[in-house]
Amino acid sequence: MILKVAGLSFRYNGLKILEEVEFRVNRHEILAILGPNGVGKTTLLRCINTLLRPQAGSILLDDQDLLSLGRDEVARLLAYVPQRGETGPILAFDAILLGRRPHIGWDVRREDIQKVQAIIDQLHIGHLALRPINSMSGGELQKVLIARALVQEPGLLLLDEPTSSLDLKNQIEILAFLRMIVRAHSLTAILTMHDINQAIRFADRFLFLKEGMVYAAGTREIITPELIREVYGLPVTIAEVNGMPVVVPGLDHLQATETSLSAE
Amino acid sequence: MHLDVNPLHEPEGYLRYVRRKGLFLIGAGFGLVLMFLVALAVGSSFIPLPEVVAAFLSPSGEHISTIVLHIRLPRVLSAVIAGAGLAAAGVVMQSVLRNPLSSPYTLGVSHAAAFGAAFAITALGAGSISHLISDSMVVRNPYLITICAFLGAMLATAGLLLVAKYRSSRPEVMILVGVALAALFTAGTTFLQYFSSADQIAAIVFWTFGDVGRATWRDLLLMMVIVLPSLGYFFFTRWDYNAIDAGDETAHTLGVNVERVRTLAMLLSSLITAVVVSFLGIIGFIGLVSPHMMRRVVGCDQRYLLPASCIAGAILLLGADMVARLIIAPAVLPVGVLTAFLGAPLFLYLLIGRSAV
Structure with a gap:
């Protein structure tokens, strides 16, 4: 799916958080949203997932305006992996099954269960399936949450700092894994990140935010020492x-x- | 994105796990039926189970049949409906407020409903005491009482939702708000009592002790009309509560209208509490205890937790009422006293257990 964001502005209590944000991501691509703390990365992600309603602008996913769609329609088009989900003593299998909610009518069908099993097989997390998620390590939990997002069968995948609480090995594993999934299923993915080097390694496009505005956007070539100095000081x-x-x-x-x- | 499934690869372990939960629910259902029949058999005169069943199958005008169908059945049914309703209200409140200590009683909703009902009885003249049976009250206008109880419950609920939304929904904060609300509405009820006649005071006091034995068929019908569809709605939206348990943001991106689900869940929980309180008085802790007991057995998944808690609530209240009928027989203790003895220690345990974490 192709995501086109244009003229997106968001104010909170009169305070400008995002202004005239504009960018585009193509199918098969991972976009990394970069920028210092508090610059509006997560807010931008929440505007795209329609949790927040921007005051101006449009968010087009394959020419459908997400802001004019109903909740269930949005939920079938995009999936979101929060930075930290609430974790109760729920089995990983059930936690992933929850991702089928936008597709579930009265009750889960055999097909839903099989799709959960399919994604568990793809991610090689069969050993986690019957474990409660509140007993898992950061890396294991992140895989389960990504599996939940994928079982939603979205076209667009949004991840809020998917690597922030992981050690180096797990970071690489999760990001490599994401790239594999994005390529294999022709997805579009957007993630916010702090680690520029990991972003350079795994993302195709980069969006640098500064003071709520797009400072630079494009492929790896745009990343120069000057840019980093300007954005991160x-x-x-x-x-x-x-x-x-x-x-x-x-x-x-x-x-x-x-x-x-x-x-x- | 489309996921290809492999129909030959069944998640055996998970399916076994689901089957086990299903079996538990069926077993619990049978347990409830058995408890129901036992509750009909036990009382000031014991009626053997086969005769209880016979009274159902071929209702004659005979003595046993009359006791079973006209005296004990409304009482037992009341316990089942109220127990299931209060337990469901507890589960749902605990989920949407993300707070394990929530229940109609601990959040003060029951007290608010009781105040509303007392207001209807004294100020609006919706009920009076019967001089034939000194400890019972004749409800003249059950609808007015229910409406006032509901308005009271809604006042408390609105207060809770406002605090949760604009201040904090931390368990400790909510419980303190609940304590404040309970104190406020209890004071309101006391105020009403001060301006009441001695008879009315006696009526209100007796009436605030929860007792499942006072519902008439008409009251029972009204309770069912409100509680059963609410349970149906809760069960229908069970996935939404699961999603909310996973976090508001996750729920939103799964297509759940979090704000609406939360408000509607609180509204219906208040309605259930209001109707139970207006006909049976305050029955505490069933709504708190049943979900906690069942969470240990079936886990947090609302698909199982909701029905299991309803069954547990019904069984608990039936059991408590049986004990209340037998413990100082031939006198009958109001069941609300017993549920408080049962629930208060658990409530303390939960509070202390939490703060130790």
């Missing part, structure tokens, strides 16, 4: 390791910070 150099650009915080800045800290 931090001087960086970009090195190349194994053919991958790697953003390294400027040593001068580090030293300057350390000196000012030790002076206090």
Whole structure:
């Protein structure tokens, strides 16, 4: 699915959070929304998932305006993985089955159960299926929540900081896994992230937010030391390791910070 | 996106798990039927079970048949309807307020309903005491009492929802709000009593002790008309509560209108509480205890938790009422006293258990 966001503005209590946000993501692509804390990344995600209603703008998914669709229709088009879900003593299988809710009439059908089993097989999480999710590690839980989103059979997948509470190995595993799913099922995915290097490695497009506005958007080429300095207020150099650009915080800045800290 | 399924790969383990829950529900259903029959048999005179069943199958005008169908049946049915209704209200409140300590009683909704009903009885003259049976009250206008009880319950519910929405829905906060509401409405009831005649006071006091034995067929019918469709609605929206249990944001992206489900659930829970309180008085803790007991057995999935809690609530109230009828026989203790003895320790346990975490 192709997502086109145009002229999106969101105010909260008169305070401008997002202004004139505009971007586009194609099928098969992962877009990473980047920017410092509090810049409106999660708000943008919540506007796209229609939890928040923007005051202006349009969100077109294959030329359908999400803002004019009903809840159930939206729920069949996109799925959302929150940063932290509530976790009760629910079996992973049941937690994933919940993703079928937009498709369930009176009760679950055999097909729904089989779809849950299919996604469990694809993600190789059969060993988790009969475990309660409140006993799981961060990485395991994240896989279950992604499985719940996928069993919704969406065209667009939204993830709010999917790697924020994971160790390095799990981060790579989840992101590689996402990319595999996006390619295999022709999905479109949008995720917010803090780690630029992970984003460079796994995303196809990048959207840098600054003060609620799009500062830059595009493919990997747009990422330059100047851009990072402007957006994050931090001087960086970009090195190349194994053919991958790697953003390294400027040593001068580090030293300057350390000196000012030790002076206090 | 479309997921291809492999029909040959059945999730055996999960299907077994689902079957086990189904079997438990069926078993519990049988337990309820058995309890129902036993409750009809037990009383100041014991009627053997076969005769109870016979009274149902071929109602004659005879002595036993009269006792079973006209004296004990309304009482037993009241216990079943009220127990199931209060338990369902408890489950649903615990889910939509995301608060394990919620129930009509602990949040003050019962007290508010009682105040509304007392107001209807004293100020609006909807009931008076009967001089033939000194401890019972004749309800002249059950509809007026129910409406006033409902308005009272709604006042409390509105207060709870407002606090939850604009302040905090932390369990401790909600319980304190519940305590405040209960105190406020109890004070209101006391105020009404102060300006009542001695007879009226006696009536109100007796009436606030929950007792399933006072409902007439007409009251019972009204209770059923309100409680049964509400249970149906709750069960119909069971997936929505599961979604809300997973977090408001998740629920929204699963297509659930969280605000509407929450408001409607609270509204219907209040309605159930109001109708039960107006005919039977305050019966505490059934709504709190049944969901907690069942959560330990069937887990948090509302598909099983809701029906299991309803059955447990009905069995608990039936059982408590039987004990209340026998413990100081031939006198009959109001069942509300017993449920309080049963529920209060559990409530304390939950509170202390939580704060220890």
